[in-house]
């Protein structure tokens with residue numbers, strides 16, 4: 001049985017590199033017997049259409065030029081992908097085919113569908129040969145032997161039989177999309193973008209479990225993500241809305257794609273061949289996903305009024321013009337939205353029953369849950385008015401509104417419409433990891449924050465995570481009673497369970513808030529990002545991970561238009577990251593940051609005056625819960641080293657953790673051994689500190705433990721360790737436990753900007769996380 005039908009569109013096959021990526025996907029995602037449906041490479045069909053039009057106009061020069069262009073494009077792909085005999089033979093076949101097309105053109109015997117079919121034939125042949133070259137059992141399949149149409153109707157029983165006989169169970173079958181044959185064996189095509197339809201037809205005929213449409217976006221978005229930066233990727237959309245979008249001319253799926261899946265359990269997903277890790281959009285049965293909001297644009301269409309239109313006629317005209325058509329009833333009349341270039345064909349087809357009602361239109365359609373359509377349509381009209389656009393024709397129907405305008409809806413207007421119409425009513429899912437001191441307070445503050453965060457979004461806490469157990473409830477956890485719910489419903493979990501639960505969330509936005517101190521949890525960040533989660537971390541590990549990992553994470557986040565906030569990873573609630581970002585955004589250049597970034601070390605150094613041994617203060621701090629369980633973790637300075645690295649990266653400085661020189665606030669040998677060993681040797685610590693304090697005092701200075709980052713003309717000094725500072729200095733006069741950041745920049749050169757205050761504590765840290773959450777939510781609007 002065929003497991004999966006994969007479809008790669010033209011955008012996935014636009015260059016030899018893309019073919020190589022597709023081959024990699026096939027190696028990792030298919031099994032023998034699966035089918036790979038391919039479209040023409042890049043814009044090849046457009047070029048073939050141009051060739052056909054030039055042929056019809058008898059423009060022989062243009063025909064020759066376009067043939068040369070096709071030859072160059074295909075030869076380049078062959079040259080770059082195939083080797084030795086395979087290459088020679090492929091080039092020879094191509095040359096014979098192109099000469100034959102030229103001969104047919106000269107003899108005026110060219111046929112449109114047979115000509116257009118070449119794009120898909122070339123792709124299937126090249127990809128299957130390339131796979132064979134990689135020692136993968138693959139074969140090319142010409143869909144004209146699989147799909148037969150009789151008078152425009154697919155012969156389902158016969159086709160299923162043909163597929164059963166011809167699809168080879170022991171190979172990867174690379175099948176041409178877009179094309180089929182009629183009962184005389186002549187080529188017919190399934191309409192522009194028709195390869196999606198080929199894939200679902202094949203799935204139906206072969207009884208496949210699923211269809212995967214690989215394209216150049218990560219799935220289906222609220223609007224074209226190439227035009228609107230803030231387009232929202234949906235994890236699930238229902239078939240009805242996908243169908244409607246396609247009928248309205250949206251290219252992400254072909255209009256007929258869904259029909260072969262009717263009454264079947266075949267799954268359909270749209271995913272990116274450019275970013276294999278990204279989670280797909282699942283197109284699910286009605287009722288299995290909530291209805292979403294979309295904006296799709298229309299360009300250069302005519303509105304035709306048709307008399308006595310029957311359903312079958314729309315399909316026939318659509319086949320004739322090779323384009324999806326949308327028809328609707330408006331005030332008792334039936335209208336068709338037709339691409340202007342094909343209007344004359346449609347008018348001819350209806351032979352007097354169709355008239356142009358409005359011509360040369362552009363515009364947009366808003367697809368939304370039924371109850372929202374009217375309000376959204378009115379808002380859209382107001383907004384268009386602000387852009388001086390007055391629609392010529394407005395139609396409202398079940399689940400959508402169509403606004404046809406004279407002016408083209410450019411990406412700025414589309415973005416504006418998206419900002420104002422789509423964002424409202426969205427849902428945000430929050431997942432909190434780490435339910436210790438700070439996590440507990442954070443959740444306590446959360447219910448009050450829900451109201452403050454936004455009127456536009458509905459925000460729910462859906463997941464709570466600890467190292468061993470998690471509580472997940474997609475419809476929301478009660479923030480007041482989470483502890484009781486936790487006791488009864490939290491389950492042990494593996495990372496895969498957590499990731500699956502996140503996958504299943506049908507929310508427009510997901511935010512993972514990491515209040516753990518776990519390196520292991522931070523290693524899941526790339527998986528969260530692949531699942532389109534925004535991140536907020538108090539955890540320092542990801543921000544201080546090795547550069548390659550860190551950069552890959554960052555670029556993934558940017559590519560997916562996600563946000564990562566981590567203000568509390570340095571200075572708890574103090575707005576240090578905000579300040580640095582703000583200065584840089586306003587054109588300042590930061591040259592130096594010096595400070596004390598550890599509450600524990602700040603407390604110890606400020607308290608120490610030589611009257612009590614340092615180790616006594618250390619044990620007191622431990623008792624009060626100021627320190628890590630093993631206080632040597634604090635004395636090592638490693639925590640401040642991490643914080644300095646986060647600040648350095650915030651300033652665009654590329655450093656690894658070990659590039660920051662580090663000397664501990666204890667003799668090195670005390671770092672080894674057990675805590676008891678340490679206690680036995682605590683006199684060494686006291687002597688070490690005393691010696692430093694005495695030396696400092698002899699110079700009229702005081703002992704502090706500081707971090708320093710200095711950037712001068714491309715040179716970077718980064719160090720963490722013991723420092724002696726003048727008595728009157730800001731670093732010397734700290735309230736015990738306070739953090740301090742002394743910032744010098746182009747504008748704060750002589751007189752530094754100082755941020756100072758408590759750098760630890762449940763309330764301030766939780767509030768800092770809320771500040772990140774607030775920022776994030778505001779930036780989703």
Ligand SMILES: Nc1ncnc2c1ncn2[C@@H]1O[C@H](COP(=O)(O)OP(=O)(O)O)[C@@H](O)[C@H]1O
Nearest residue numbers: 009010011215216217220221223224226251252
């Ligand atoms: N709502 C949407 N979601 C995703 N893509 C969209 C949407 N609206 C328009 N598009 C456009 O659809 C294109 C994918 O369709 P198409 O070019 O036909 O892909 P393929 O060549 O893979 O068949 C994307 O590049 C994107 O610009």
Ligand SMILES: N[C@@H](CC(=O)OP(=O)(O)O)C(=O)O
Nearest residue numbers: 009010039045192193194195
């Ligand atoms: N090549 C055909 C069929 C197709 O489905 O293409 P794509 O998958 O690139 O949209 C076209 O351009 O219409």
